[in-house]
Amino acid sequence: MKYIVVTGGVMSGLGKGITAASIGRILKNRGYIVTAVKIDPYLNIDAGTMNPAQHGEVFVLRDGAEVDLDLGNYERFMDIEVTSAHNITTGKIYRTVIDKERHGDYLGETVQIIPHITDMIKNQIRSAALNWRSSEGPADVCIVEVGGTVGDIESMPFLEAVRQMHGESEPGDFILVHVTLVPADTMGDLKTKPTQHSVKALRELGLYPDVIVGRSDLPIGAHTKKKISAFCDVPQRAVISATTAPDTYHVPMELEKEGLAEVLTEFLRLEVHTPSNDWYRLVTKEYTSRITVAIVTKYGVEDVYMSIKEALKHAGRSLSTEVNIRWMDAENCDDTILSEVDGILIPGGFGTRGIEGKIQAIRCAREKKIPLIGLCLGFQLAVVEFARHVAGIPDAISAEMGPGTHVIKILPEQEGETDLGGTMRLGDFPVMITPGTLADEIYQGASEITERHRHRYEVNPDCIEILEDKGLIFSGKNGNRMEILEIKDHPFFFATQFHPEFRSRPTRPSPPFLGFVAACKAEKKTS
Numbered sequence: 001m002k003y004i005v006v007t008g009g010v011m012s013g014l015g016k017g018i019t020a021a022s023i024g025r026i027l028k029n030r031g032y033i034v035t036a037v038k039i040d041p042y043l044n045i046d047a048g049t050m051n052p053a054q055h056g057e058v059f060v061l062r063d064g065a066e067v068d069l070d071l072g073n074y075e076r077f078m079d080i081e082v083t084s085a086h087n088i089t090t091g092k093i094y095r096t097v098i099d100k101e102r103h104g105d106y107l108g109e110t111v112q113i114i115p116h117i118t119d120m121i122k123n124q125i126r127s128a129a130l131n132w133r134s135s136e137g138p139a140d141v142c143i144v145e146v147g148g149t150v151g152d153i154e155s156m157p158f159l160e161a162v163r164q165m166h167g168e169s170e171p172g173d174f175i176l177v178h179v180t181l182v183p184a185d186t187m188g189d190l191k192t193k194p195t196q197h198s199v200k201a202l203r204e205l206g207l208y209p210d211v212i213v214g215r216s217d218l219p220i221g222a223h224t225k226k227k228i229s230a231f232c233d234v235p236q237r238a239v240i241s242a243t244t245a246p247d248t249y250h251v252p253m254e255l256e257k258e259g260l261a262e263v264l265t266e267f268l269r270l271e272v273h274t275p276s277n278d279w280y281r282l283v284t285k286e287y288t289s290r291i292t293v294a295i296v297t298k299y300g301v302e303d304v305y306m307s308i309k310e311a312l313k314h315a316g317r318s319l320s321t322e323v324n325i326r327w328m329d330a331e332n333c334d335d336t337i338l339s340e341v342d343g344i345l346i347p348g349g350f351g352t353r354g355i356e357g358k359i360q361a362i363r364c365a366r367e368k369k370i371p372l373i374g375l376c377l378g379f380q381l382a383v384v385e386f387a388r389h390v391a392g393i394p395d396a397i398s399a400e401m402g403p404g405t406h407v408i409k410i411l412p413e414q415e416g417e418t419d420l421g422g423t424m425r426l427g428d429f430p431v432m433i434t435p436g437t438l439a440d441e442i443y444q445g446a447s448e449i450t451e452r453h454r455h456r457y458e459v460n461p462d463c464i465e466i467l468e469d470k471g472l473i474f475s476g477k478n479g480n481r482m483e484i485l486e487i488k489d490h491p492f493f494f495a496t497q498f499h500p501e502f503r504s505r506p507t508r509p510s511p512p513f514l515g516f517v518a519a520c521k522a523e524k525k526t527s
Contacts, residue, residue, distance in 0.1 A: 001129050002268050003174045005162050006145045009198025010181040014215045017070030019179050020145040021077035022252040026261050027141055028078055030273040035132045035139040036074040037086050037125055040147045041154035045091040049421045056303035060454050060502050064427025069306050070145060076310060079505050085128040090154060093120050113157055121161035150201045163206045172269035178202060178209035182216040190216060190224045199232040210267055211238045219243050238263050249283040249506060282506060287322040291342040291520045294326045296333060296361045298354035308347055311504035315513040321521050330354030338364045343371040343520035346378030348499065352401050359385045366493060371519040373512060374495030376455055380408045382485060382495040383459055391470040400457055409460040425453050431483045437475035438486045438494060442515040451498035492519030
């Protein structure tokens with residue numbers, strides 16, 4: 001197994017995750033099987049209980065793990081599926097070591113950061129890399145992204161474990177890629193001092209970068225690369241300019257132009273394969289039309305909806321249609337503005353704030369025949385809206401929101417649950433599709449599909465017959481659990497209890513998003 005470790009310096013938010021995902025894409029384009037591990041130094045066991053407005057999207061893996069949004073980038077860029085083993089956190093490591101100590105596995109040893117914590121980190125990285133399988137077989141290369149920045153106290157045990165792994169590796173089996181900021185001054189001159197100090201901090205930990213990826217709004221020229229090379233002991237060809245790209249899917253292509261592929265194959269002693277250009281042709285495909293979609297949100301941070309944005313982009317590119325997003329605060333919904341867009345999307349979420357605004361937006365879409373897609377909470381609120389304004393249940397509401405007629409109730413297995421972390425209905429579950437429905441058309445006649453879930457509530461079984469009698473169609477089911485709804489005589493009114501955005505890929509757009517964008521394109525109003 002060959003390892004590429006990606007670290008970051010100077011500041012967070014530079015794009016280590018996109019860099020790691022792009023490296024994976026570059027190698028995959030050359031026929032190599034690639035997997036990835038994300039290290040998050042926080043004490044949380046996983047991202048599931050973290051505030052999305054602060055942390056960004058909680059991405060859900062096939063096995064139900066709630067993880068950092070970078071894992072979503074890995075899956076989308078590399079077109080792979082990973083598991084909870086591929087997200088390592090401080091909380092996971094310490095809990096495992098402490099459990100082993102309590103069990104007596106260390107036979108009276110004094111349990112310490114070195115070697116016990118660092119050994120556990122190495123074991124979990126290697127286990128995730130070696131045990132993973134794709135449809136083509138085991139991985140050739142594992143990319144390991146270390147979250148945070150060099151110098152963070154939380155990252156120290158992980159960087160020490162990486163240092164040890166480097167020393168234990170054979171030549172050509174391990175390289176370190178360091179992502180740093182190369183800012184420009186007011187005169188437009190690029191400054192290398194932040195990179196120098198970052199690399200110095202890395203060296204003090206016994207780590208020496210093989211490749212430096214310089215993040216900048218301006219191209220890093222030969223003169224600046226030569227300076228970084230001289231001060232950081234990295235070959236000039238291994239100083240890579242990573243300027244801000246108009247689309248993250250262009251980043252692998254830009255890194256290719258910088259010669260990163262040749263550097264990686266040389267340093268890792270990989271056979272040189274002729275690259276496939278299919279990815280680049282796909283992500284640079286020109287648009288022939290444009291639509292505007294309103295996303296009715298309750299969180300003011302776009303990263304909360306990362307997978308939704310990407311799924312719209314995937315579907316749009318497949319249909320040569322640029323999807324412009326109009327963000328709308330659920331607490332300030334305006335039917336006049338909603339009437340101007342080509343489609344309305346109601347995303348998932350938790351809590352009571354903004355609920356009535358989302359219901360208002362769903363009603364607007366239903367009554368004014370505007371294409372709509374609802375996801376998770378959006379599915380549940382579509383049930384509430386229909387119950388109130390069509391089925392004659394004016395006080396219809398979800399049990400999550402308070403008193404009323406609960407057309408949405410808590411899942412039976414969730415009753416009495418007090419722990420919030422990792423206890424929802426999570427991950428892949430099968431959904432049976434009803435023939436002759438919109439869902440049947442969207443999923444191209446498949447009788448059973450698999451999609452990812454993250455919810456505690458469901459359609460109240462006692463209300464299903466009442467809703468169906470009034471015209472609501474539940475076209476996807478898991479036993480007596482409703483998974484998809486739609487209505488007739490509407491251009492596109494479709495909602496899912498699951499999150500189809502988590503399985504969308506640039507090369508394989510999500511079917512519900514494809515159907516939604518196609519309907520928006522057909523019903524287009526805006527210029």
